[in-house]
């Protein structure tokens with residue numbers, strides 16, 4: 389314990405905190421950079437897809453004028469099964485990849501007993517579409533496994549178990565042109581980014597390491613400060629260990645409500661006139677009424693008597 393205390397006493401927290409912040413910022417930037425690089429294709433694609441959806445929804449451009457954009461977007465990602473333009477009666481006007489969905493009508497029906505946002509292709513009951521936002525359409529496959537994720541979203545697990553093996557499931561997001569009622573459907577396969585989850589886990593672990601470090605540093609700081617203040621360092625250190633910031637605030641309020649010797653840092657009763665540890669004069673008593681006054685006070689707060697230094 390003595391060795392431990394001597395070690396803690398030597399810690400320079402100003403330096404440690406500066407190093408900690410610098411390391412946290414550098415590691416944070418590296419992690420974001422790394423993830424952006426690994427997922428860059430998906431991110432760029434998501435940006436382009438959102439852009440296109442917005443332009444179509446605002447209705448500033450007719451769907452005809454975005455056809456070339458749609459074709460180039462469909463080429464950007466192998467996950468995209470097709471991008472369709474439909475009129476308000478669900479007739480396919482245009483198919484970017486000439487898939488099986490690109491002919492005649494494209495209608496979707498609610499699956500019986502399903503409410504998880506799954507719709508069934510009207511020509512083939514074994515083909516389901518999961519309705520989602522653009523962002524989810526792109527990133528969904530990064531975060532979650534295929535079967536696990538779909539099973540989770542199916543309310544009826546028996547239905548899922550009995551039907552999954554024979555089913556094909558696609559992701560679907562859409563945008564509607566408000567003027568014409570024309571729709572654009574983005575149909576995507578569920579393909580995980582290889583190692584995508586591993587990268588996210590790695591970034592998560594790095595983040596957790598910094599949280600743990602912060603927690604330990606806060607406890608050590610409270611421990612050191614309590615030690616310098618000659619109060620129970622183990623007690624206050626433990627409070628900080630189990631309650632973190634709450635413990636820190638309680639500690640600071642406790643210090644604030646007591647007197648600290650300016651010479652040796654010992655914390656003590658507000659009414660002490662001499663330090664209980666080093667004997668330094670840290671308080672004054674009024675000569676007229678014996679009221680305890682602060683060292684720096686010029687007049688007694690009780691009787692107004694001038695205090696001589």
Ligand SMILES: [Zn+2]
Nearest residue numbers: 649652663666
């Ligand atoms: Zn003292």
Ligand SMILES: [Zn+2]
Nearest residue numbers: 674677688691
């Ligand atoms: Zn007085």
